[in-house]
Amino acid sequence: MSTAVLPEPMLEHAMNTATAFQTAAPEANPLKGDTYRDALVKVMHDAMTQHDNTLVIGQGITDHIGIFGTTAGMQDTYGRHRVIETPLAEEAVTGICIGAALNGL
Numbered sequence: 001m002s003t004a005v006l007p008e009p010m011l012e013h014a015m016n017t018a019t020a021f022q023t024a025a026p027e028a029n030p031l032k033g034d035t036y037r038d039a040l041v042k043v044m045h046d047a048m049t050q051h052d053n054t055l056v057i058g059q060g061i062t063d064h065i066g067i068f069g070t071t072a073g074m075q076d077t078y079g080r081h082r083v084i085e086t087p088l089a090e091e092a093v094t095g096i097c098i099g100a101a102l103n104g105l
Contacts, residue, residue: 040070048078053105057084057096 034042047054056078061071062085075083086093 037068037070044070044074045077048074048082055082055084055100055105057086057093057100059086059088059093061085 044056048056056071056074058071061083062075071083075085084096086096
């Protein structure tokens, strides 16, 4: 089993967000009533806006439907250098991610 390691600021943000959701009153939860898809869209846009080194990499993410709409329009908003369509080649995606991590992204 592999373990993902997040950069310290992103890890801290994720932990603070999780703690806030656990301790907040239900009416204070900003995602209350949202679907899983809506929550993904919000979190991805928040991460992309707050952290310039955040990337979205995957297959089908630039499709007009954008993985059930979760990534629709992201490439227009954040640019081709941060929202990257990949071929159906897991080894290539792994190489891109390792290279990005080794270069501080």
